[in-house]
Amino acid sequence: MKDVVSRCPIEECMRVLSGRWPTLLLYYLKERPKRFSDLQRDNPTVSHRILSLELRKLEEAGIVRRTAYEGYPLRVEYALTPAGEQLVPLIDALGDWWEGSEGVRGVARAAE
Template sequence: MQMKRHIYDCQSGCPVESTLQIIAGKWKSVIIYHLMAGTERFNDLQKQMPDCSRRMLALQLHELQVDGVIQKRVYPVVPVKTEYSLTDFGQTLRPVITAMETWGDRYNKRALSNMVTSQLEEG
């Protein structure tokens, strides 16, 4: 499968921009995060991301597949069974997504603490 994206050259080949080109978008990192736990079916991914439309989920999955991050397996049964999983290349994003999870947890705890502090000061 050939990748359709080009290599970005910001300030002599900025690797951060190249990474963001692959995982950018509201749902791509979330999809990768869920697939780090193992293979998932389309409907299971959709249940885990209820704010993501079916169309957007399909588009984001397709782009990740084109970029070689995930693989799609279609079983010839009725109704069609489709499963998604990380490729070996996609597995290399594990530390990136894990770092995002860690930072997000810290941010959420800080935001919650600030909200509680503000409420106490007001009350």
């Protein structure tokens, strides 16, 4: 129920990007469109149920396009939409920030 609509774009945006998988999936999808099983291989620790749920979430958010091909064995392809591709550099920038600011931040675990 979370107060219906947040009106804050950042909050809405983080609602779909939050969590462990969305950015990871983006990371793998940015190379090229992938099939369900490709994504499973890319990330062996995600259960297929979660993978399927996360992909649906990204699809509903307009970040990923799902294309199912007729015939068996089933074949489904997931690709970034234009919006998804626009998002990629922003996520990369976050990654760069995280690395680049390690000196500026507490550095956390330096010796490990």
